[in-house]
Amino acid sequence: MRGKKSSRAYDDAKCSTPSSVPFPSIFPKPLSTDSVDWLLPDQLCLVRNFLTAKECATFITACSQLTFIASPPPRKGEAHRTNDRFSFEDQAFAEKLWEAGLAQCCQGWVGSEAKVNGRTASGLNPNIRVYRYSPSQLFGAHYDDSVTDPKTGKKSEWTLLIYLSGIEDGIEGGETVFYKDHSRKGDSDREIVAPLERGSALLHRHGNACMLHEARPPRKGTKWVLRSDVMFG
Template sequence: MGDQKVEFPVIKPKHKLQINFLKGNDLITVPNFLTPFESEAFVKAAESLGFVHQGSLGPAKGEAYRDNDRVSVNDPQLAGIIWESGLNKLFRDIKIRGKAAVGLNPNIRFYRYKVGQRFGRHIDESVDLGDGKHTHYTLLIYLSGSSQSKSKSDVKSLGNTDPLVGGETVFYGSRSKVVAEVAPAAGMALVHIHGDKCMLHEARNVTKGVKYVFRSDVVFA
């Protein structure tokens, strides 16, 4: 799937973004990072690539429970456009072990969760990309969910008219205490630290509609 060509939407630079710090610099949300049109266009592009089901061996085998659909592309240009559209400003003053954020992992993944699908509690590992580059943050951009724009009610999945219900991303601290519960909202970006400081988190069960997510990682060097 990684070599397929697809036409992605033109992403406009974003100004005056609202930044919500849910746990300092470790967990941040950015409402309306993508417009409703951009979110819907990404859904169509991902569907055109063709999703493949992804499961896991489950907790009994030492793996988090996972049931969703996935497709990925290696697209440095798209990664650069998303980064320059506003994320670069967000990470301007964030340093990890003296390293600065330089962009996004070009390995772009799209996730789809239908009714009954979820991703159990897990952590995201840091990835060594070579040349002194490592990922230290996960980037999720919700492409469906309750709209944050009054001009459009919701981004519907192709062939599905039901609005999304469920699919919250939940983060846990010590003793399984809930740190934050983030409901999917079309166009909202969520970034959280990963690697050895990653919080345990899960994607809850979707009970109605379809949840679509754009996924990449923030690279430091």
């Protein structure tokens, strides 16, 4: 899937802290078939209403108290990025997110190497990242790498993005855009634009199966995102 020349995402784990963040409780919600929308089969999955509007507002209030760091200038091979970030390690929070509906959504998903090692979706990466995009901030075209948990040996294969704010909050722009090939030449027919809907969870394959994608800058409003990875083991 990936092109020969690729821009990687900066490794957020390098700036993570072991401290947990006092996030609000998340309550499990049964997922209906109407809430799961495959934007591209076996590649891009949107789970609508994963979090309620109240949960999103409470999360944003908690996130607003964090000390964010600015994205560093890209090194060779890294994508241009200007959004603010915070990351931390929290196994308990990762488990709560997983049990809030993602376990049901990902049930039966198998890893790309399933024929060899039989890996299936088993939880989330405890490295939780919070992204804040103010107007004009962006994350240029890139590919997400997979990670391996040194403690469990589990390997990530899908990126999880949870939109805490969206068009319902007056945000204009800021969408995550995926490209069906490895070039960006303005051909809208070769783009898949994930709707920026508050409370939705976007899952997309990463590692060798990752599509070239970018986070466009908001023209208006602040975009808040929770990020983790689906682990297979």
